[in-house]
Amino acid sequence: MIDTLGPFLEATIRTATPLALAALGETIVERSGVINIGLEGAIIAGAFGAVATAGLFGVSGAFVGAAAAGVLTAVVLAFFVVTLRADQIVTGTAVTLLSLGLTGVLYRSMFGVAGVALSIPTAGPVAIPLLSSIRVIGRAFFAQPVITYVVYALIPAAAWWLNRTHAGLALRAVGENPDAAVAAGVSPNRARWYALAVGGALGGLSGGSLVIAQVGTFAEGMSAGRGFIAIAIVALGRWSPIGVAAAALVFGAASALQFVFQSLGWMLPYQLFLAFPYVLTLAALAGTGGRTAPPAALGRR
Amino acid sequence: MAGIVTGLVAVLAVSSGSDPGRALEALWLGSVGSRYALLSGSLVRATPLILCGLAVALAFTAGVMNIGAEGQLLAGGTAATAVGLATSPSLGRLALPAALAAGAMAGAAWAFLPAWLRRRFGVLEVITTIMMNFVALYMVGYLVRGPLQEPLRIYPQSASLPEAARLPLLPGAARLHLGFAIALFCAGGVWWALRTTAAGFRVRVIGANPDAARSAALIDVGRSTLRVFLLSGALAGLAGAIEVTGVTYSLYENISPGYGYTAIAVALVGALNPLLTAVSGVFFGALEAGAAAMQRDAGVPSVTATVAEASIILVVLASAGVRGRVARRRRRAAHTPPITRSPGFSGVA
Numbered sequence: 001m002i003d004t005l006g007p008f009l010e011a012t013i014r015t016a017t018p019l020a021l022a023a024l025g026e027t028i029v030e031r032s033g034v035i036n037i038g039l040e041g042a043i044i045a046g047a048f049g050a051v052a053t054a055g056l057f058g059v060s061g062a063f064v065g066a067a068a069a070g071v072l073t074a075v076v077l078a079f080f081v082v083t084l085r086a087d088q089i090v091t092g093t094a095v096t097l098l099s100l101g102l103t104g105v106l107y108r109s110m111f112g113v114a115g116v117a118l119s120i121p122t123a124g125p126v127a128i129p130l131l132s133s134i135r136v137i138g139r140a141f142f143a144q145p146v147i148t149y150v151v152y153a154l155i156p157a158a159a160w161w162l163n164r165t166h167a168g169l170a171l172r173a174v175g176e177n178p179d180a181a182v183a184a185g186v187s188p189n190r191a192r193w194y195a196l197a198v199g200g201a202l203g204g205l206s207g208g209s210l211v212i213a214q215v216g217t218f219a220e221g222m223s224a225g226r227g228f229i230a231i232a233i234v235a236l237g238r239w240s241p242i243g244v245a246a247a248a249l250v251f252g253a254a255s256a257l258q259f260v261f262q263s264l265g266w267m268l269p270y271q272l273f274l275a276f277p278y279v280l281t282l283a284a285l286a287g288t289g290g291r292t293a294p295p296a297a298l299g300r301r
Numbered sequence: 302m303a304g305i306v307t308g309l310v311a312v313l314a315v316s317s318g319s320d321p322g323r324a325l326e327a328l329w330l331g332s333v334g335s336r337y338a339l340l341s342g343s344l345v346r347a348t349p350l351i352l353c354g355l356a357v358a359l360a361f362t363a364g365v366m367n368i369g370a371e372g373q374l375l376a377g378g379t380a381a382t383a384v385g386l387a388t389s390p391s392l393g394r395l396a397l398p399a400a401l402a403a404g405a406m407a408g409a410a411w412a413f414l415p416a417w418l419r420r421r422f423g424v425l426e427v428i429t430t431i432m433m434n435f436v437a438l439y440m441v442g443y444l445v446r447g448p449l450q451e452p453l454r455i456y457p458q459s460a461s462l463p464e465a466a467r468l469p470l471l472p473g474a475a476r477l478h479l480g481f482a483i484a485l486f487c488a489g490g491v492w493w494a495l496r497t498t499a500a501g502f503r504v505r506v507i508g509a510n511p512d513a514a515r516s517a518a519l520i521d522v523g524r525s526t527l528r529v530f531l532l533s534g535a536l537a538g539l540a541g542a543i544e545v546t547g548v549t550y551s552l553y554e555n556i557s558p559g560y561g562y563t564a565i566a567v568a569l570v571g572a573l574n575p576l577l578t579a580v581s582g583v584f585f586g587a588l589e590a591g592a593a594a595m596q597r598d599a600g601v602p603s604v605t606a607t608v609a610e611a612s613i614i615l616v617v618l619a620s621a622g623v624r625g626r627v628a629r630r631r632r633r634a635a636h637t638p639p640i641t642r643s644p645g646f647s648g649v650a
Contacts (some may be wrong), residue, residue, distance in 0.1 A: 084619060084626060090614065093565055097562060101605070102608055220604070269446075269447065278433075
């Protein structure tokens with residue numbers, strides 16, 4: 001059992017990393033009263049941005065490219081949703097479709113239809129001395145790519161920023177009661193623009209981490225619904241960074257279960273494992289739906 | 302609209318290294334350039350788009366954000382295949398209506414969980430319907446390699462539906478099948494129901510202002526939206542049933558190239574009006590048929606159509622948004638009290 005536990009935890013952290021990145025960004029966005037259904041688009045754009053820049057600028061350049069691509073999708077969404085007050089859900093769906101389509105077209109035009117010859121620099125795991133030698137959990141938590149450590153740092157940072165700073169308070173006010181925020185001299189539109197930019201950057205980084213720290217290449221539609229799962233994670237984590245991080249871990253574990261079953265030699269249809277995170281999302285939403293309190297102005301125009 | 306498509310296709314064709322002239326020619330010839338292309342390409346593709354577009358339009362009218370037409374379509378296609386295969390020798394010609402009914406019911410059943418979660422717990426249906434889309438996709442993937450796989454067990458697809466469970470072709474219309482007529486009939490039916498019946502009126506009131514509907518004691522908002530949600534799922538499920546009984550004759554994973562997502566654009570361009578949605582379904586059917594021809598004949602990736610669809614949605618939203626901004630500014634100028642909450646979704650259209 002110990003033999004499977006180590007790899008299981010390692011896979012849990014690995015799959016949770018991109019989910020946590022996107023979900024932390026979405027937490028900030030939703031606390032400002034906007035739901036970014038275009039998050040899926042930010043992730044796929046980030047994945048493409050990473051592939052497009054990795055060859056020229058290396059691993060760290062690729063993460064910058066990924067974040068920039070994510071911000072680009074957020075700018076489109078913010079313009080429609082915040083400035084023009086278009087419907088958030090329809091706009092988000094359109095941004096996702098646009099991003100999925102454009103990345104597909106651009107990828108083929110840049111790397112040819114096959115695109116197999118593509119090899120980009122990837123970020124290998126970096127073991128932290130001492131911590132990584134803790135038995136069983138050490139390697140799982142502390143021998144990961146650098147982006148995972150960035151997530152570890154982001155979780156408390158986001159929690160502190162949201163709950164303990166004036167800017168965080170202003171953002172929450174915008175999400176709960178925009179009129180009161182206006183009365184207090186805070187511009188809801190500006191707060192939402194900034195929140196969406198941060199959310200887009202983190203969504204882009206999430207896609208970038210998929211490419212650079214995991215797969216090592218780009219495939220059309222490789223975001224595979226992670227943006228939507230991240231949105232569900234935010235609800236499951238009750239709109240708080242710590243809760244969201246915990247929920248992302250649960251999802252990572254659910255996806256990693258298939259490795260356990262494989263190593264135990266259980267023969268189950270693999271589609272069951274593929275569908276599992278989505279079923280879990282439904283179950284989780286059903287389980288917590290009655291008790292969660294989303295930001296009061298969420299989704300309103 | 303056609304201008305947007307033409308411009309986009311040209312730009313995207315150039316960017317992917319193809320000849321824009323050839324791409325546009327292929328787009329034209331593959332969609333409306335010939336009688337055969339129009340009937341067998343565009344209108345055949347328009348059929349599921351009209352039905353899914355109606356599903357989305359009906360749901361959005363009631364303020365139900367059903368993004369799950371894709372999953373409901375797959376559920377409908379699956380049920381129609383299973384029922385068609387199981388009942389065709391015993392039920393004779395009744396196998397076809399049985400398959401279609403099963404498809405519609407399966408679509409409604411697939412919409413039930415998100416609908417119930419929304420009603421019971423207020424869970425956002427946007428997320429749950431999208432999750433159900435993925436579950437449906439993997440369910441079909443499992444079934445066509447497991448219980449529903451064809452007898453030889455070579456290909457990941459179901460056995461071919463027997464003649465009795467297939468939709469007849471429309472006379473003198475190449476590959477166009479009866480499903481197109483059914484889709485148009487549904488468009489008329491939804492339009493009539495929304496416009497003239499009491500239930501339709503309730504749906505429109507709920508969409509326009511749920512709070513007002515709630516305070517009018519005669520409207521049970523929860524029950525009405527649940528029913529609309531299920532009906533929306535049934536329309537999408539019927540689209541799937543018609544697709545397998547009229548076009549593919551068997552079930553496999555890719556029976557839908559994203560009809561359920563394109564349907565959002567179809568409904569929006571149709572201003573959520575059922576009759577206009579049918580028209581816009583034909584437009585998007587032509588676009589998709591043309592895009593397929595473009596990929597075949599000019600090497601332009603068919604995801605170009607996705608880009609065009611997304612752009613069209615954004616243009617529609619932008620024009621509505623700009624109008625809204627102008628209206629807000631006028632209101633401000635007239636010193637009327639500000640409206641803090643916009644009136645539901647239908648305001649967009």
